[in-house]
Amino acid sequence: MTHVHVVGLGMGPQHLTAEGAAALAGSDYVVAVRKDEHDELLEVRRRVATDHGLDLVEVVDAERDRADPGDYPGAVAAWHAARADAWARVLGARGGTATYLVWGDPSLYDSTLRVLDRAAERTPLTWDVVPGISAPQVLAARHRVVLHEVGQPVHLTTARRLAKDVAAGQRNLVVMLGSGASLERLAALPDWSIWWGANLGALGERLVAGRVGDVLGSVHAAREAARAEAGWVMDCFLLRAPA
Numbered sequence: 001m002t003h004v005h006v007v008g009l010g011m012g013p014q015h016l017t018a019e020g021a022a023a024l025a026g027s028d029y030v031v032a033v034r035k036d037e038h039d040e041l042l043e044v045r046r047r048v049a050t051d052h053g054l055d056l057v058e059v060v061d062a063e064r065d066r067a068d069p070g071d072y073p074g075a076v077a078a079w080h081a082a083r084a085d086a087w088a089r090v091l092g093a094r095g096g097t098a099t100y101l102v103w104g105d106p107s108l109y110d111s112t113l114r115v116l117d118r119a120a121e122r123t124p125l126t127w128d129v130v131p132g133i134s135a136p137q138v139l140a141a142r143h144r145v146v147l148h149e150v151g152q153p154v155h156l157t158t159a160r161r162l163a164k165d166v167a168a169g170q171r172n173l174v175v176m177l178g179s180g181a182s183l184e185r186l187a188a189l190p191d192w193s194i195w196w197g198a199n200l201g202a203l204g205e206r207l208v209a210g211r212v213g214d215v216l217g218s219v220h221a222a223r224e225a226a227r228a229e230a231g232w233v234m235d236c237f238l239l240r241a242p243a
């Protein structure tokens with residue numbers, strides 16, 4: 001039987017909680033997915049493993065078929081199944097207690113828990129979850145804002161869904177999983193307010209806030225500057241309709 005501590009790493013080693021460190025101290029190794037040859041976030045995990053005197057065991061990520069965006073759920077399900085096979089092979093062969101370091105928190109746009117569910121159908125496996133600091137939390141902290149107005153909701157969504165969610169009446173959204181191209185869609189909302197951040201808590205961190213129509217150019221430039229400095233870029237933002 002293999003046991004996995006699924007530990008939220010936050011946006012880097014400085015966010016590892018005492019509970020996460022205790023999970024690492026009780027582990028035989030760290031397991032991590034390699035997405036490509038130059039995986040900067042894998043290197044962050046390697047540093048955490050080394051700092052805790054643990055080996056990092058790599059699972060090479062399954063290829064994801066992005067050819068047919070029409071069947072997004074189908075493509076993701078196939079990808080999760082291929083990932084589960086790879087995880088079951090590595091964890092079944094190695095056994096013992098592993099820590100998997102999730103970027104941010106495992107509850108937000110992360111497939112680890114779904115993949116473990118499926119891997120457990122292939123090899124004897126148990127797991128527990130240690131929460132971490134998510135990107136929206138760091139975004140709110142950096143901008144010193146509350147993610148919603150008093151007593152009001154916040155809608156957490158993806159850049160892919162943004163136009164649909166706005167059309168459906170959402171007025172206060174946190175948007176993740178975007179790209180430079182998806183930022184273009186913000187041009188349709190010039191009077192909304194944005195609090196944007198890239199590479200939060202990491203090399204290349206950039207912040208921009210203001211009226212969308214005034215700051216969209218700065219957001220694009222800051223995104224490119226973050227990528228140039230760190231070699232990678234991830235961003236998210238809070239978007240609020242005018243009162």
Ligand SMILES: C[S@@+](CC[C@H](N)C(=O)[O-])C[C@H]1O[C@@H](n2cnc3c(N)ncnc32)[C@H](O)[C@@H]1O
Nearest residue numbers: 104105108109134135176177199200234235236
């Ligand atoms: C696969 S999701 C993982 C989210 C993560 N589990 C969390 O709790 O924040 C990746 C998305 O999270 C956001 N993100 C992750 N790290 C970030 C960072 N350092 N700065 C800004 N956004 C980040 C971006 O929207 C990115 O596209």
